[in-house]
Amino acid sequence: MNAKKDNTEDKILDAAQDVFIKKGMDGARMQEIADEAGINKALLHYYFRSKEKLFDAIFGRLIGLAFPRIGRVLQEDIPFVEKVEHVVDTYMDLLLKHPYLPAFIIKEMNRDRSLFFKLIEKYGFNLEFLFAIVQEAMDRNEIVRMKPEHLLVNVIGLCVFPFAVKPVISHVAFDDDKKATQAFYEERRVEIKRFVIRAIQA
Amino acid sequence: MNAKKDNTEDKILDAAQDVFIKKGMDGARMQEIADEAGINKALLHYYFRSKEKLFDAIFGRLIGLAFPRIGRVLQEDIPFVEKVEHVVDTYMDLLLKHPYLPAFIIKEMNRDRSLFFKLIEKYGFNLEFLFAIVQEAMDRNEIVRMKPEHLLVNVIGLCVFPFAVKPVISHVAFDDDKKATQAFYEERRVEIKRFVIRAIQA
DNA sequence: AAAAAGTTTAACCAAATGGTTAAAATATCT
DNA sequence: AGATATTTTAACCATTTGGTTAAACTTTTT
Numbered sequence: 001m002n003a004k005k006d007n008t009e010d011k012i013l014d015a016a017q018d019v020f021i022k023k024g025m026d027g028a029r030m031q032e033i034a035d036e037a038g039i040n041k042a043l044l045h046y047y048f049r050s051k052e053k054l055f056d057a058i059f060g061r062l063i064g065l066a067f068p069r070i071g072r073v074l075q076e077d078i079p080f081v082e083k084v085e086h087v088v089d090t091y092m093d094l095l096l097k098h099p100y101l102p103a104f105i106i107k108e109m110n111r112d113r114s115l116f117f118k119l120i121e122k123y124g125f126n127l128e129f130l131f132a133i134v135q136e137a138m139d140r141n142e143i144v145r146m147k148p149e150h151l152l153v154n155v156i157g158l159c160v161f162p163f164a165v166k167p168v169i170s171h172v173a174f175d176d177d178k179k180a181t182q183a184f185y186e187e188r189r190v191e192i193k194r195f196v197i198r199a200i201q202a
Numbered sequence: 203m204n205a206k207k208d209n210t211e212d213k214i215l216d217a218a219q220d221v222f223i224k225k226g227m228d229g230a231r232m233q234e235i236a237d238e239a240g241i242n243k244a245l246l247h248y249y250f251r252s253k254e255k256l257f258d259a260i261f262g263r264l265i266g267l268a269f270p271r272i273g274r275v276l277q278e279d280i281p282f283v284e285k286v287e288h289v290v291d292t293y294m295d296l297l298l299k300h301p302y303l304p305a306f307i308i309k310e311m312n313r314d315r316s317l318f319f320k321l322i323e324k325y326g327f328n329l330e331f332l333f334a335i336v337q338e339a340m341d342r343n344e345i346v347r348m349k350p351e352h353l354l355v356n357v358i359g360l361c362v363f364p365f366a367v368k369p370v371i372s373h374v375a376f377d378d379d380k381k382a383t384q385a386f387y388e389e390r391r392v393e394i395k396r397f398v399i400r401a402i403q404a
Numbered sequence: 405a406a407a408a409a410g411t412t413t414a415a416c417c418a419a420a421t422g423g424t425t426a427a428a429a430t431a432t433c434t
Numbered sequence: 435a436g437a438t439a440t441t442t443t444a445a446c447c448a449t450t451t452g453g454t455t456a457a458a459c460t461t462t463t464t
Binding site: 023024026027103106107109110111113116117120125127144146147149150153154156157158160161162164165167168169171172173184187188191192194195196198199200 | 225226228229305308309311312313315318319322327329346348349351352355356358359360362363364366367369370371373374375386389390393394396397398400401402
């Protein structure tokens with residue numbers, strides 16, 4: 001029935017995602033998105049009335065990707081350290097698959113906070129629940145005492161930061177050698193776990 | 203002699219910095235910069251021939267700020283752990299004073315890598331020297347063994363990341379409470395030190 | 405004081421850009 | 435097949451935007 005429609009809409013979404021990720025909302029051009037999708041500008045506006053609406057669709061999509069559910073893992077009845085390992089794995093899997101996400105989200109969240117806030121509200125991560133789990137682990141003397149906010153930011157930061165600054169790392173540390181850079185990013189999975197566990201183990 | 207000239211040029215640079223930081227190269231408008239500087243567009247082009255040239259001036263300025271010299275500290279004859287503390291202090295001082303730097307630089311380095319690379323070349327940080335110091339500390343069994351690249355990225359990331367994603371942290375964790383947010387960022391100085399030292403101490 | 409150099413302004417311009425329109429082509433329904 | 439709804443296109447439009455021009459005003463030099 002609407003095989004063609006879906007097809008065109010998907011082509012548009014894919015093209016828009018590519019362009020928006022590369023250029024950001026401000027740098028992206030509707031013409032470029034149309035070209036990349038193999039259609040013309042009017043058709044673009046037929047499917048998505050405005051650049052803003054199209055961008056919102058893409059941004060929503062990517063935000064959905066970027067905030068994985070870590071609730072499940074944390075509820076399991078396993079040592080806290082294993083939970084941390086699991087969270088790191090979840091994030092590293094995601095980031096190795098979508099290395100452009102951090103820079104894109106940082107860029108756009110600073111451009112239009114209200115849109116960003118509106119989008120993440122849907123994924124309402126329950127911080128209290130998360131912090132309670134950290135608290136329990138501290139009370140059980142599994143890990144050293146520290147504010148859960150800092151632990152969370154540290155773990156996420158250790159995973160995400162290197163992707164946000166990939167150009168510097170790749171250029172300065174590995175002379176733009178793709179293989180070496182890739183190896184570094186894959187190493188980080190185990191490296192981060194070791195680092196965090198040493199830092200928090202009681 | 204040229205007090206007025208310097209004055210206008212400075213006004214332009216300050217205004218341009220504000221606008222570029224808030225909107226980025228793509229989002230910034232020459233008219234807005236002119237307005238913010240209290241002059242008109244033609245005068246802007248009289249001082250800086252093009253938007254690109256003006257942006258380059260600002261970007262260069264900010265890159266200069268963002269890559270502090272940490273060589274001095276590392277050369278001192280103090281325990282490695284103290285060197286790390288010193289580096290963290292240096293970065294946190296900088297970031298608390300210029301919290302917008304990380305997001306801005308991440309945005310622009312991803313927009314135009316070649317410009318970014320050209321600019322950082324001037325500050326040619328000597329990675330080999332830096333890594334050698336880490337290696338020595340490991341050989342002296344002051345710290346656990348790990349690739350210096352990871353240690354460097356970890357320490358910088360722990361400092362920089364929270365500033366790059368300040369909108370999320372402020373909104374999600376502190377409900378946009380400015381005081382609480384500020385307190386969190388100030389706490390991180392000691393928090394990061396404790397975290398890193400526990401992670402690397404032999 | 406007159407010339408020269410530097411500074412500032414208002415008006416203007418061409419190109420780019422997001423968006424519209426109306427008609428043609430294609431698919432769907434009866 | 436014919437009417438109807440959907441999809442696609444080319445041509446067009448208004449606005450925004452970076453940048454220019456030519457003239458006026460100030461400051462410095464001689």
